[in-house]
Amino acid sequence: AQTVTQSQPEMSVQEAETVTLSCTYDTSESDYYLFWYKQPPSRQMILVIRQEAYKQQNATENRFSVNFQKAAKSFSLKISDSQLGDAAMYFCAYRSAFAAGNMLTFGGGTRLMVKP
Amino acid sequence: DAGVIQSPRHEVTEMGQEVTLRCKPISGHNSLFWYRQTMMRGLELLIYFNNNVPIDDSGMPEDRFSAKMPNASFSTLKIQPSEPRDSAVYFCATTWGDGSYNEQFFGPGTRLTVL
Numbered sequence: 001a002q003t004v005t006q007s008q009p010e011m012s013v014q015e016a017e018t019v020t021l022s023c024t025y026d027t028s029e030s031d032y033y034l035f036w037y038k039q040p041p042s043r044q045m046i047l048v049i050r051q052e053a054y055k056q057q058n059a060t061e062n063r064f065s066v067n068f069q070k071a072a073k074s075f076s077l078k079i080s081d082s083q084l085g086d087a088a089m090y091f092c093a094y095r096s097a098f099a100a101g102n103m104l105t106f107g108g109g110t111r112l113m114v115k116p
Numbered sequence: 117d118a119g120v121i122q123s124p125r126h127e128v129t130e131m132g133q134e135v136t137l138r139c140k141p142i143s144g145h146n147s148l149f150w151y152r153q154t155m156m157r158g159l160e161l162l163i164y165f166n167n168n169v170p171i172d173d174s175g176m177p178e179d180r181f182s183a184k185m186p187n188a189s190f191s192t193l194k195i196q197p198s199e200p201r202d203s204a205v206y207f208c209a210t211t212w213g214d215g216s217y218n219e220q221f222f223g224p225g226t227r228l229t230v231l
Contacts, residue, residue, distance in 0.1 A: 033217050043205060045222035052217060091159065097217075103149065103172065104220060106159040 006107035023092030031097035040088040087114045120223035134196040139208030151207040
Protein backbone atom coordinates (compact mmCIF):
# COMPACT_ATOMS: atom_id res chain seq x y z
CA ALA A 1 0.00 0.00 0.00
CA GLN A 2 1.14 3.49 -0.73
CA THR A 3 1.73 6.04 2.00
CA VAL A 4 2.12 9.78 1.81
CA THR A 5 3.92 11.77 4.50
CA GLN A 6 3.91 15.49 5.12
CA SER A 7 6.41 16.13 7.86
CA GLN A 8 5.49 19.78 8.50
CA PRO A 9 2.20 20.13 10.40
CA GLU A 10 2.46 23.93 10.21
CA MET A 11 4.41 26.46 8.21
CA SER A 12 4.35 30.23 8.11
CA VAL A 13 5.55 32.68 5.51
CA GLN A 14 5.69 36.42 5.15
CA GLU A 15 3.48 37.90 2.47
CA ALA A 16 5.35 38.17 -0.86
CA GLU A 17 7.98 35.66 0.25
CA THR A 18 8.50 32.10 -0.97
CA VAL A 19 7.68 28.95 0.97
CA THR A 20 8.23 25.26 0.27
CA LEU A 21 6.01 22.50 1.60
CA SER A 22 7.45 19.00 1.82
CA CYS A 23 5.91 15.70 0.80
CA THR A 24 7.38 12.21 0.58
CA TYR A 25 5.68 9.03 -0.48
CA ASP A 26 6.31 5.35 -0.51
CA THR A 27 5.38 3.14 -3.43
CA SER A 28 6.65 0.16 -5.36
CA GLU A 29 4.94 1.31 -8.54
CA SER A 30 6.79 2.91 -11.42
CA ASP A 31 3.96 4.99 -12.81
CA TYR A 32 1.70 7.21 -10.78
CA TYR A 33 0.39 10.72 -10.35
CA LEU A 34 0.95 13.23 -7.60
CA PHE A 35 -1.25 16.12 -6.59
CA TRP A 36 -1.33 19.07 -4.25
CA TYR A 37 -4.74 20.12 -2.96
CA LYS A 38 -5.56 23.28 -1.04
CA GLN A 39 -8.26 23.38 1.63
CA PRO A 40 -9.11 26.91 2.81
CA PRO A 41 -11.30 27.53 5.86
CA SER A 42 -14.35 27.06 3.66
CA ARG A 43 -13.40 23.33 3.60
CA GLN A 44 -13.57 23.17 -0.18
CA MET A 45 -10.79 20.98 -1.60
CA ILE A 46 -9.17 22.71 -4.57
CA LEU A 47 -6.60 21.18 -6.91
CA VAL A 48 -3.46 23.31 -6.99
CA ILE A 49 -1.10 21.35 -9.21
CA ARG A 50 -0.42 17.82 -10.47
CA GLN A 51 2.52 15.86 -11.78
CA GLU A 52 2.85 12.70 -13.83
CA ALA A 53 5.63 10.47 -12.58
CA TYR A 54 6.94 9.65 -16.05
CA LYS A 55 7.53 13.32 -16.80
CA GLN A 56 10.86 14.63 -15.64
CA GLN A 57 9.89 18.26 -16.06
CA ASN A 58 8.48 19.82 -12.92
CA ALA A 59 4.93 21.09 -13.18
CA THR A 60 4.20 24.79 -12.72
CA GLU A 61 0.96 26.73 -12.36
CA ASN A 62 1.52 30.46 -12.05
CA ARG A 63 3.00 31.06 -8.58
CA PHE A 64 2.93 27.35 -7.73
CA SER A 65 5.61 24.89 -8.78
CA VAL A 66 6.79 21.49 -7.66
CA ASN A 67 10.15 19.87 -7.16
CA PHE A 68 9.63 16.25 -8.13
CA GLN A 69 12.46 13.91 -7.21
CA LYS A 70 11.36 10.44 -8.31
CA ALA A 71 14.37 8.54 -6.98
CA ALA A 72 13.99 10.17 -3.60
CA LYS A 73 10.18 9.84 -3.73
CA SER A 74 9.84 13.48 -2.89
CA PHE A 75 7.26 15.97 -4.19
CA SER A 76 7.54 19.42 -2.65
CA LEU A 77 5.36 22.43 -3.41
CA LYS A 78 6.86 25.88 -3.80
CA ILE A 79 4.64 28.94 -3.48
CA SER A 80 6.23 32.14 -4.75
CA ASP A 81 5.11 35.65 -3.92
CA SER A 82 2.86 34.34 -1.15
CA GLN A 83 -0.50 36.03 -0.77
CA LEU A 84 -2.89 36.20 2.16
CA GLY A 85 -5.32 34.05 0.19
CA ASP A 86 -2.78 31.24 0.13
CA ALA A 87 -3.39 30.59 3.82
CA ALA A 88 -4.95 27.13 4.02
CA MET A 89 -4.31 23.46 4.66
CA TYR A 90 -2.31 21.85 1.88
CA PHE A 91 -2.55 18.15 1.15
CA CYS A 92 -0.23 16.08 -0.95
CA ALA A 93 -1.88 13.09 -2.64
CA TYR A 94 -0.84 10.02 -4.61
CA ARG A 95 -2.77 8.06 -7.20
CA SER A 96 -1.71 4.90 -8.97
CA ALA A 97 -1.59 5.04 -12.77
CA PHE A 98 -3.00 1.54 -13.00
CA ALA A 99 -6.66 1.11 -13.77
CA ALA A 100 -7.49 -0.69 -10.56
CA GLY A 101 -8.90 2.53 -9.26
CA ASN A 102 -8.66 6.25 -9.11
CA MET A 103 -8.36 6.47 -5.37
CA LEU A 104 -6.28 9.24 -3.87
CA THR A 105 -4.07 8.57 -0.88
CA PHE A 106 -3.58 11.76 1.10
CA GLY A 107 -0.85 12.97 3.40
CA GLY A 108 -1.70 14.40 6.80
CA GLY A 109 -1.63 17.98 5.58
CA THR A 110 0.37 21.13 6.28
CA ARG A 111 -1.28 24.26 7.64
CA LEU A 112 0.17 27.33 5.94
CA MET A 113 -0.12 30.69 7.63
CA VAL A 114 0.66 33.87 5.72
CA LYS A 115 1.74 36.89 7.73
CA PRO A 116 0.96 40.36 6.39
CA ASP B 117 -22.23 23.60 -13.73
CA ALA B 118 -22.95 23.81 -10.02
CA GLY B 119 -20.16 21.45 -9.11
CA VAL B 120 -20.53 18.49 -6.77
CA ILE B 121 -23.52 19.05 -4.52
CA GLN B 122 -23.70 17.61 -1.02
CA SER B 123 -26.49 17.77 1.48
CA PRO B 124 -26.90 18.54 4.23
CA ARG B 125 -23.94 20.86 4.87
CA HIS B 126 -24.25 20.30 8.59
CA GLU B 127 -25.88 17.50 10.52
CA VAL B 128 -26.19 17.15 14.26
CA THR B 129 -27.72 13.96 15.58
CA GLU B 130 -27.82 11.81 18.65
CA MET B 131 -26.04 8.54 19.11
CA GLY B 132 -28.03 5.64 17.74
CA GLN B 133 -29.87 7.63 15.10
CA GLU B 134 -29.66 6.92 11.39
CA VAL B 135 -27.82 9.47 9.29
CA THR B 136 -28.00 9.79 5.50
CA LEU B 137 -25.60 11.96 3.54
CA ARG B 138 -26.32 12.78 -0.08
CA CYS B 139 -24.21 13.60 -3.10
CA LYS B 140 -25.04 14.74 -6.62
CA PRO B 141 -22.05 14.40 -8.95
CA ILE B 142 -21.13 16.73 -11.76
CA SER B 143 -23.05 15.78 -14.88
CA GLY B 144 -21.00 13.43 -17.04
CA HIS B 145 -18.75 12.23 -14.25
CA ASN B 146 -18.85 8.47 -13.87
CA SER B 147 -16.55 7.94 -10.89
CA LEU B 148 -17.63 8.89 -7.38
CA PHE B 149 -15.72 8.77 -4.12
CA TRP B 150 -16.72 9.19 -0.49
CA TYR B 151 -13.99 10.47 1.85
CA ARG B 152 -13.99 11.12 5.58
CA GLN B 153 -11.84 13.79 7.21
CA THR B 154 -10.97 13.82 10.92
CA MET B 155 -8.21 15.45 12.90
CA MET B 156 -6.88 12.09 14.03
CA ARG B 157 -6.93 10.20 10.74
CA GLY B 158 -6.85 12.91 8.11
CA LEU B 159 -8.56 12.24 4.78
CA GLU B 160 -9.57 8.63 4.24
CA LEU B 161 -11.27 7.04 1.25
CA LEU B 162 -14.38 5.17 2.31
CA ILE B 163 -15.75 3.83 -0.97
CA TYR B 164 -15.35 4.30 -4.70
CA PHE B 165 -17.99 3.83 -7.43
CA ASN B 166 -17.40 3.59 -11.15
CA ASN B 167 -20.42 3.65 -13.47
CA ASN B 168 -22.66 3.29 -10.41
CA VAL B 169 -20.95 0.07 -9.30
CA PRO B 170 -19.01 -0.09 -6.02
CA ILE B 171 -15.42 -0.93 -6.94
CA ASP B 172 -13.61 -0.66 -3.64
CA ASP B 173 -15.31 -0.42 -0.25
CA SER B 174 -12.34 -1.54 1.81
CA GLY B 175 -12.27 1.83 3.55
CA MET B 176 -15.77 1.52 4.97
CA PRO B 177 -15.12 1.28 8.70
CA GLU B 178 -17.77 -1.25 9.65
CA ASP B 179 -21.18 -2.64 8.86
CA ARG B 180 -22.86 0.41 10.26
CA PHE B 181 -21.76 2.24 7.12
CA SER B 182 -23.37 1.63 3.75
CA ALA B 183 -23.28 3.49 0.45
CA LYS B 184 -25.41 3.31 -2.65
CA MET B 185 -25.41 4.81 -6.10
CA PRO B 186 -28.78 3.97 -7.65
CA ASN B 187 -28.11 6.09 -10.74
CA ALA B 188 -25.47 8.31 -12.30
CA SER B 189 -26.75 11.45 -10.63
CA PHE B 190 -27.14 10.44 -6.99
CA SER B 191 -25.32 8.68 -4.19
CA THR B 192 -25.96 8.22 -0.49
CA LEU B 193 -23.80 7.33 2.47
CA LYS B 194 -25.75 5.96 5.41
CA ILE B 195 -24.67 5.39 8.99
CA GLN B 196 -26.96 3.26 11.12
CA PRO B 197 -26.69 3.42 14.08
CA SER B 198 -24.48 6.48 14.40
CA GLU B 199 -21.85 6.82 17.13
CA PRO B 200 -19.92 9.84 18.47
CA ARG B 201 -16.72 8.58 16.83
CA ASP B 202 -18.41 9.00 13.44
CA SER B 203 -18.23 12.76 13.89
CA ALA B 204 -16.23 14.08 10.95
CA VAL B 205 -16.49 15.96 7.67
CA TYR B 206 -17.63 13.70 4.85
CA PHE B 207 -16.65 14.64 1.31
CA CYS B 208 -17.97 13.40 -1.98
CA ALA B 209 -15.70 13.76 -5.01
CA THR B 210 -16.29 12.91 -8.66
CA THR B 211 -14.33 12.59 -11.87
CA TRP B 212 -14.70 11.11 -15.34
CA GLY B 213 -13.30 8.05 -17.04
CA ASP B 214 -10.74 5.81 -15.43
CA GLY B 215 -7.83 8.02 -16.32
CA SER B 216 -5.90 8.46 -13.16
CA TYR B 217 -4.67 11.91 -14.13
CA ASN B 218 -8.14 13.40 -14.15
CA GLU B 219 -8.88 15.89 -11.43
CA GLN B 220 -11.25 14.83 -8.70
CA PHE B 221 -13.76 17.57 -7.97
CA PHE B 222 -14.79 17.75 -4.34
CA GLY B 223 -18.09 18.82 -2.89
CA PRO B 224 -18.23 21.25 0.03
CA GLY B 225 -18.51 18.43 2.54
CA THR B 226 -21.01 17.54 5.23
CA ARG B 227 -19.97 18.21 8.80
CA LEU B 228 -21.48 15.48 10.95
CA THR B 229 -21.68 15.76 14.71
CA VAL B 230 -22.97 12.79 16.68
CA LEU B 231 -23.75 13.63 20.30
